[in-house]
Amino acid sequence: MAHNIIDVRNLSKSFDISSKESGLKGTIKHFIRRQTKSIKVIKNISFEIKEGEIVGFLGANGAGKTTILKMLCGLIYPSEGSILVSGDLPFRRKENFLKNITLIMGQKQQLIWDLPPIESFYLNASIYDLDKFEAKKRIKKLSEMLEIDEELFIPVRKLSLGQRMKSELLAALIHEPNILFLDEPTLGLDINAQRNLRKFLQKYNKETNATICLTSHYMKDITSLCKRVICVHEGAISYDGKLELLLKKLSPVKEILIVCRSEEDAIKLENSGFTVKNKIKNEITIKVENKSITSSLKTILNNFDIEDLFINEPPIDEIIGRVLIKKDYDI
Amino acid sequence: MNLRKYLKVYKKFLHTSFASELEYKTNLLIDLITAIFSLIGSIFLLSIFFQNNENIGGWEFKQALIIQGIYTILNGITNTWFNPNLTEIVKHIREGTLDFVLLKPIDSQFFISLKKITPSGLLEIMLGFCLLSYCIKINQINVNLSFITLSSITIICSICILYSLWFFISTTTIWFVKTWNATEVLRSFLYIGRFPLNSFSFSLRIFFSVFIPIAFITTIPSEIFLGLSHSWKILLEFLVAMVFLFTSRKFWLFALKFYSSASS
Numbered sequence: 405m406a407h408n409i410i411d412v413r414n415l416s417k418s419f420d421i422s423s424k425e426s427g428l429k430g431t432i433k434h435f436i437r438r439q440t441k442s443i444k445v446i447k448n449i450s451f452e453i454k455e456g457e458i459v460g461f462l463g464a465n466g467a468g469k470t471t472i473l474k475m476l477c478g479l480i481y482p483s484e485g486s487i488l489v490s491g492d493l494p495f496r497r498k499e500n501f502l503k504n505i506t507l508i509m510g511q512k513q514q515l516i517w518d519l520p521p522i523e524s525f526y527l528n529a530s531i532y533d534l535d536k537f538e539a540k541k542r543i544k545k546l547s548e549m550l551e552i553d554e555e556l557f558i559p560v561r562k563l564s565l566g567q568r569m570k571s572e573l574l575a576a577l578i579h580e581p582n583i584l585f586l587d588e589p590t591l592g593l594d595i596n597a598q599r600n601l602r603k604f605l606q607k608y609n610k611e612t613n614a615t616i617c618l619t620s621h622y623m624k625d626i627t628s629l630c631k632r633v634i635c636v637h638e639g640a641i642s643y644d645g646k647l648e649l650l651l652k653k654l655s656p657v658k659e660i661l662i663v664c665r666s667e668e669d670a671i672k673l674e675n676s677g678f679t680v681k682n683k684i685k686n687e688i689t690i691k692v693e694n695k696s697i698t699s700s701l702k703t704i705l706n707n708f709d710i711e712d713l714f715i716n717e718p719p720i721d722e723i724i725g726r727v728l729i730k731k732d733y734d735i
Numbered sequence: 736m737n738l739r740k741y742l743k744v745y746k747k748f749l750h751t752s753f754a755s756e757l758e759y760k761t762n763l764l765i766d767l768i769t770a771i772f773s774l775i776g777s778i779f780l781l782s783i784f785f786q787n788n789e790n791i792g793g794w795e796f797k798q799a800l801i802i803q804g805i806y807t808i809l810n811g812i813t814n815t816w817f818n819p820n821l822t823e824i825v826k827h828i829r830e831g832t833l834d835f836v837l838l839k840p841i842d843s844q845f846f847i848s849l850k851k852i853t854p855s856g857l858l859e860i861m862l863g864f865c866l867l868s869y870c871i872k873i874n875q876i877n878v879n880l881s882f883i884t885l886s887s888i889t890i891i892c893s894i895c896i897l898y899s900l901w902f903f904i905s906t907t908t909i910w911f912v913k914t915w916n917a918t919e920v921l922r923s924f925l926y927i928g929r930f931p932l933n934s935f936s937f938s939l940r941i942f943f944s945v946f947i948p949i950a951f952i953t954t955i956p957s958e959i960f961l962g963l964s965h966s967w968k969i970l971l972e973f974l975v976a977m978v979f980l981f982t983s984r985k986f987w988l989f990a991l992k993f994y995s996s997a998s999s
Contacts, residue, residue, distance in 0.1 A: 481992055523750075
């Protein structure tokens with residue numbers, strides 16, 4: 405059984421933030437005597453992550469997801485509580501710990517702007533103490549996985565955002581880290597680039613058993629990569645568990661659109677005890693609870709003359725949108 | 736600290752910096768020409784000061800040229816290493832890209848202080864050494880082992896003081912976020928270093944020796960060239976350099992505890 409690679413206990417973080425009134429008076433007041441107040445952005449959170457898990461952090465803008473990731477990788481000192489990442493205290497940033505992790509931020513880049521990505525890869529390889537032969541081997545392997553080739557030799561400033569992101573990933577993974585912290589890695593990418601990136605992360609996780617902590621506002625990233633999600637609401641955890649369970653809880657009912665052979669059949673179905681949402685001629689939409697969907701379908705198919713039927717899932721974005729504004733989910 | 740690894744990384748820094756600079760050939764050419772004209776301009780300015788005075792603060796023109804030579808070397812070092820790297824700290828902190836530096840298994844101060852170089856500054860360093868060689872000839876300086884050792888030590892100490900001052904100011908960005916102006920003021924003060932310390936009034940001499948030891952960093956090495964320096968002065972410069980280096984290092988490590996990273 406996989407062991408806990410990340411262990412967070414009663415973690416809190418406060419920042420001193422200054423506020424400014426509008427107008428010239430406010431600006432002068434702000435310049436002379438800056439008023440700061442301490443804001444608790446992370447409030448007493450606890451969770452564990454097992455080795456090899458892919459966990460998605462969900463939350464609205466400013467909920468505290470990135471702050472959590474930055475504390476996990478040791479960039480920010482926690483105000484209270486404890487964090488252990490692969491047995492180390494992250495904020496000590498010991499060499500062995502740093503060789504084990506990586507952080508990828510969709511909106512920031514580490515590649516040297518004027519040079520082809522290959523130069524940044526070899527620079528990173530020397531920082532991670534890899535010899536030229538090993539670096540070359542890893543670059544070849546990762547570039548095949550990421551499906552980039554000629555792009556390695558084109559200056560970064562001339563690459564598209566998708567190509568640049570793939571190169572960023574390669575630069576961040578050249579030392580083969582066990583723990584990946586990804587902060588909105590698909591930000592700004594087109595649909596195909598997003599899909600390719602997700603495919604790569606799945607493959608990387610499968611091949612290396614790396615643990616991945618991911619934040620993203622694209623629900624497709626979360627649904628296709630993460631079995632488990634941690635929902636963050638105003639700095640506190642509102643849900644920690646399986647994504648599937650959360651979706652079921654938030655959307656306990658499915659809609660079934662049934663196209664009957666005749667209008668008489670539709671009327672018969674309407675009066676058979678199902679919860680009907682609407683009926684137009686021979687088309688009828690009923691609402692069925694998730695747990696009784698199989699038995700309901702059996703009853704419909706056995707007792708009515710059906711031409712076609714469609715099961716509609718509510719849009720995932722809409723469901724997750726509800727998570728972002730709710731404080732607590734007891735599942 | 737794994738010295739072999741750091742040398743290997745520094746070799747890569749040099750390679751990527753040169754490659755980046757060579758991407759913009761015209762800019763590099765302009766920088767090289769500017770370095771030559773800047774030295775000619777400085778010598779011309781110095782010669783104007785000495786037109787009606789045989790000596791300033793006890794220094795003759797040919798002696799003052801030594802200060803100019805040392806200043807040119809230090810300015811070259813500033814332009815080659817300090818300017819491209821230490822001004823970048825402000826950018827790293829404002830934009831949050833310091834995150835990438837801090838997560839690398841390498842000393843963060845080493846990384847941000849030496850990652851880039853500006854090759855045109857190297858020409859300035861070479862020109863400074865040429866000027867110093869000329870000064871050795873016209874001042875009939877006896878070049879022996881003790882002269883080479885002492886002048887090298889004092890010039891290295893001067894580089895350490897200058898670096899520490901600049902690094903110290905850049906580090907304060909972690910709290911103040913924007914400190915461009917402070918580093919610009921420091922650069923302006925560096926111009927003071929082109930003139931002998933004795934040419935200033937007593938109060939200014941104290942200011943530029945104790946509070947911002949700019950004049951100190953060119954005058955003491957120059958005095959070595961002229962055989963005017965006392966051993967206590969050399970020892971003092973060495974101590975000041977060590978204290979500055981140590982303090983700037985400790986200050987950086989202390990400041991990192993307050994780094995809150997930029998929001999995404």
